[in-house]
Amino acid sequence: MLAVFGAGTGAGAINAVVGSGTLITFPVLLAVGLPPVTATVSNALGLIPGSISGAIGYRRELGGQRRRLLKWGAGALLGGLTGATLLLALPATAFERIVPVLVGLALVLVVLQPRISKNLRRRRELTGTSGPPDGGLPLLIGLTLASIYGGYFAAAQGIVYVSLMGLLLDDSMQRLNAAKNVLAAVVNSVAALFFLAVADFDWTAVALLAVGSAIGGQIGATVGRRLSPVLLRTLIVVVGTVGIVQMLLR
Template sequence: MEPLSLLVLLVMGVVAGAINAAVGSGSLLTLPVLMALGLPPGVAVRTNTVGMFFSTVGSVLGYRREISEERRHLTPLVLTALLGASAGALLLLTSPAEALDVVVPVLIVVALALVVLQKPLTTALRSRSENRAEHRAAADGAGAEGATDAGASSDGSERSPLRSPALVGSIGAASVYGGYFTAAQGVLYLGILGVFTGRPMGSVNSVKNLLSLCVNLAAALIYMIAFFAVDAQVVWAASAAIAVGSLLGGFFGAHLAKRLPEWALRGVIVVVALVALFREVV
């Protein structure tokens, strides 16, 4: 790979790492660029996943205090994310190359739609969830509400929304997607965590970053094993350029990304991904 291409990937990695830490979907900068540089879709996904793993390392380090406060509730989510991502990565490895030529560009378009529509989708889902909760509370009555409060105070770990079976199951499904494709998994996690916990996105961002780390770790390990076992190609020079950039972006750039308006971050993602997709199609 040419030095100029590696420099472009390094710069994109920095920006993607910062965006991943702030709102997720940073891979929509690096993955389309890899494809525009001529990598087949499957190779591009594997190369990107290995490189972007380091962005999640930087993000988790940046949020280590917040993650520590939640750690006693996170075991089911972490295990589910690891299993789901492993299944998704194996699915990518066993998918025919001809199918990936069609599926991956389509998934990029879907991921772009998620980035653009994240806020209205999350608002609609959260409103629906809150309406259901209000209806249940009205049906149960004040006595049942008091019993619920008492149970929550006596066993806080069991009542944590982070241990909800519905949340864990939804994270599992999103992690299969993340292991298969990676791009925009953070958007999915933020939406799911916001809906099922009722918390604002800023307060669940640390959990999102930890889950993204788990997914990228599981998928990257599987791709590395497959590289040596069955010659599943990974462009290591490109992965290294993305890794260096995304590690710096995830750790240092997150503070800058958080100060920028979300519309600006989403705008960067959409423009870069559309340009790279246009080059791929043309």
């Protein structure tokens, strides 16, 4: 119980700052004896308070993002439900091969994002045009696809969100991080509600993760807000790389 609670707290904190908290909680749930599907669905439900806590902690950075979050949230809702359905319909190994590749590409985008954004701004200045404030249809499609993955497994979905938004939006890392927390909360919530009707949970694990992640979400938001964009980007790359190694070894 202490291990699960500690994992929930750590996941809540790291989800608020970076994402990838599932890479902490999922192995712990397996280690204490939960079957993989039960661990996945219990994890999805237990981390909801952490996602909400992290979003609340970043409420200042959410200012002015209401319109685009409603648009992205609709895509996250649809994607999360689709991913949750795939979890129960597909074999457990279906996404295992593509997940490390997906996360690796996301990390490359995170590293290259400042240079790509600078080139895009320069091109827009030369042509006298400006990109859509919500990233347009390409970002909506990308976030919806990332939400399908999030509803299926959720590990590193935050990194994918941030990489996509950073590539297509001219905005600060902290504001993108705040938006990421809202989208993760939507995906976790819709997936968990779907699982409630069709899957078995370990309610002790859910309760421990819920309390721990809610506490961790506040800790992560407090710490994450103080990080510089360079340090935040570095942390995302480090955590994502550890996640890729863990997934490949597993």
